Amino acid sequence: MVDKSFGSPSYRPLYDQIKVLLTQSLIGGEWRPGxxxxxxxxxxxxxKVSQxxxxxxxxxxxxxxxxxxxxxxxxxxxxxxxDDVRLRFLRLTAESGQKELLQNEFLSCVKSKANVHTGKVLEIKAGATTIEVKRLLTFSGRPLIYDYIVVPAAPFKGLNRAKVEESNGSMYSMYESQFGIRMIRAEERIKAVAASAEVASSLGLKEGYPLLSVERVSFTYGDRPMxxxxxxxxxxxxxxxxxxx
Amino acid sequence: MVDKSFGSPSYRPLYDQIKVLLTQSLIGGEWRPGxxxxxxxxxxxxxKVSQxxxxxxxxxxxxxxxxxxxxxxxxxxxxxxxDDVRLRFLRLTAESGQKELLQNEFLSCVKSKANVHTGKVLEIKAGATTIEVKRLLTFSGRPLIYDYIVVPAAPFKGLNRAKVEESNGSMYSMYESQFGIRMIRAEERIKAVAASAEVASSLGLKEGYPLLSVERVSFTYGDRPMxxxxxxxxxxxxxxxxxxx
DNA sequence: GAGTGGTCTAGACCACCAA
DNA sequence: TGGTGGTCTAGACCACTCA
Structure with missing residues (x-):
């Protein structure tokens, strides 16, 4: 039950406590996306509080x-x-402002182990099992983004080529319907880099071509990185x- | 006075009308920054409304x-x-996360005319007088950002080398104290590009080196681009x- | 202690939607 | 027509700051 006591050492507003209770119902699955x-x-x-x-x-x-x-x-x-929020986290837009047809081209999906970096940002042990996906995103038929995606294996058990291809661009939509995991926010770190041989060939460019490097960590309820x-x-x-x- | 009538064709919540009145007092200078x-x-x-x-x-x-x-x-x-918000719009941070000493190196400041693009984004006529500033931002002594800044001449009458150098990194702080113009938000469009000869030499790089290109439009009260x-x-x-x- | 913003309540009524 | 969220009010009391 909520705690209305004032002046207590750990004073928290009532609405804040309600917010926690609501969040718990979301995490527990009492109310699911949609x-x-x-x-x-x-x-x-x-x-037992006011409206x-x-x-x-x-x-x-x-x-x-x-x-x-x-x-x-x-x-x-x-x-x-x-439809209106399927690509909420995609910030890349055409210079012309035109809408584009987005498609997914599957490259690979393998089991792997977290390295020091991914272990740290995903808050799992280095060496814990992960699933790594590589894919290409094409805009109106032209490949523009090479994505390398790593998720912890445990909560995403069963993630495979078929599911990635079904997702048709939005991994987040797929995470929700297939695994009940909803991402609420993300952090991105952006740099300019020269294309590596692997990426350049996938995108049909010369090695060394300037590309935007976007490193993203996505979080689910309770700010847990996933x-x-x-x-x-x-x-x-x-x-x-x-x-x- | 405020309009509490409901059901009117142009219904707006009271608090929204109050917000407009407060904004007008800010624009009019009744209350100044700080x-x-x-x-x-x-x-x-x-x-004549409730608290x-x-x-x-x-x-x-x-x-x-x-x-x-x-x-x-x-x-x-x-x-x-x-101090805590002087660089509110600066999103560039060191990989290490360390704080850095930021300094301003003046390059040039000239009067010019708005071209089609700057005229459009600044909502002034192409050909209207503008002031163009070029500067280098150094992080802990190392030049990392080459900035090319364009503002309409009229509201920034008197902007010159001395004022840019005094600003010591934060143009926005200088705009406020020198011209009473406060920026409240900005939009940035980011790309990866190859360094031009001019920029490369200023930053001490080879031509063609991958750089982040950041195009920014800043807005003052009432969403006017400045x-x-x-x-x-x-x-x-x-x-x-x-x-x- | 006086003044400020912050929380909480209870109740009236409006706007929007679906059946 | 009934149910939902949205607005507005009036009042009590708490938390923070400063003189």
Whole structure:
């Protein structure tokens, strides 16, 4: 039950405690991606607080893109399985601004062991089993991104070529429907590099050609890292979009 | 005065109207960067609404980094003139994570005319007078960024070499104190490019070396574009950090 | 202690959606 | 028409800061 005591040494606002309880229900799978959660009034009764306090907790989760409010309908668990947000984390857009047909070209999928770096960022032991996927993303038929993806094997048991190909571009949508794992945010580290021989041949370029190197770590509920990837992007006719606030 | 009428064709929430009024006071200079604005209670009386409504308007401006709330003290107009936010828009960090000494090396400052592109993004006529600044940013003594900056001449009348050198890295801090212009957000378009002869020589590289090209448009109150810049960054030991939410 | 922002409540009413 | 989220109010009380 919630703790309304003030002045206690570990004072936390009520709405913050409600937020934790809601998050726990999300982690525990009581409400799954796409589901509608109970109404504010119901939740207020369940947690024995006012509707306004539940509201504030939900507001916070909504600005984090974890829940989605729809006036007149209800509040829903966010998902990558909708056309409008399927590629929420893809920041690469055409210089012309035109929409493009995105396709997935499978390269490989093998079991491996975490090295020091991937072990560290995924918070697993170096040497723990991982699954490594390589793929090409084509924009309107032209290969523009070479992706190298590493995930811990345990929560993604059964990930294989077929599932990657079915994903049709959005791994995150596939993670949700196949493994019940939802990514809520990611961090990217970007550099300019010269294309290696392997990447250059996959993208049809000369070795040494300037590419955008994008290293990404993705996090699920509770800020637990669940995927590491390294992408090499050809940015001759495209750019990476970033908003500074 | 505010308009509480519901059901009107152009319905806007009260707090949204208050937000506009607050923004107008910021644009008009009633409260300048660093100033404390009136208390919530005072503002509620001034606008004849409840404190909670003023609160919601201020909350919104605070999440946009336009105002800053300090419990027990008051609400202040955000500024770039503080050590902790002087480089708020600088996303380049060392691979090692170490803090670095940032310095400004002046290259040039000339009057010019807006071309089609800068005219368009700055929303001024192509051919209108602009001021163009070139500078080098050095990290711990090593030149890493070549910046080419264009601003409209009118609002920045008097911008010259001395002012750029005084800025010591943060143009935004200088814009505020010298011209009363505060930037609240920016958009960046990032690509990987091969270094041109001019940029390569400034950064001490071979022509063709891979560099991060960062094109930025910065906006002041009311989302008016006020600066365009193109930066070329050496990312051998640094990366551009981006958060996806 | 006085003044500021922050939390929490209870209740009234509006806007939107679906059946 | 009923249910959902969205707005607005009024008031009580807590937490933080500074003189």
């Amino acid at each position: 589901d509608m959660i109970p109404s504010e009034i119901e939740l207020a009764q369940r947690y 306004g306090t539940v509201r504030k907790a939900i507001d916070s989760l909504a600005t984090e893109n974890i829940l989605i409010r729809r006036q007149g309908k209800g509040t829903f668990v966010a998902t990558h399985n909708q 995927e590491w990837r390294l992408g090499f992007c050809l940015t001759d006719d495209h750019h990476y979009m970033s908003e500074l606030e | 100033d404390m604005i009136p208390s919530e209670i005072e503002l509620a009386q001034r606008y 909670g409504t003023v609160r919601k308007a201020i909350d919104s401006l605070a999440t946009e980094n336009i105002l800053i709330r300090r419990q027990g003290k008051g609400t202040f107009v955000a500024t770039h003139n503080q 600066e365009w810049r193109l930066g070329f960054c050496l990312t051998d030991d640094h990366h551009y950090m981006s958060e996806l939410e």
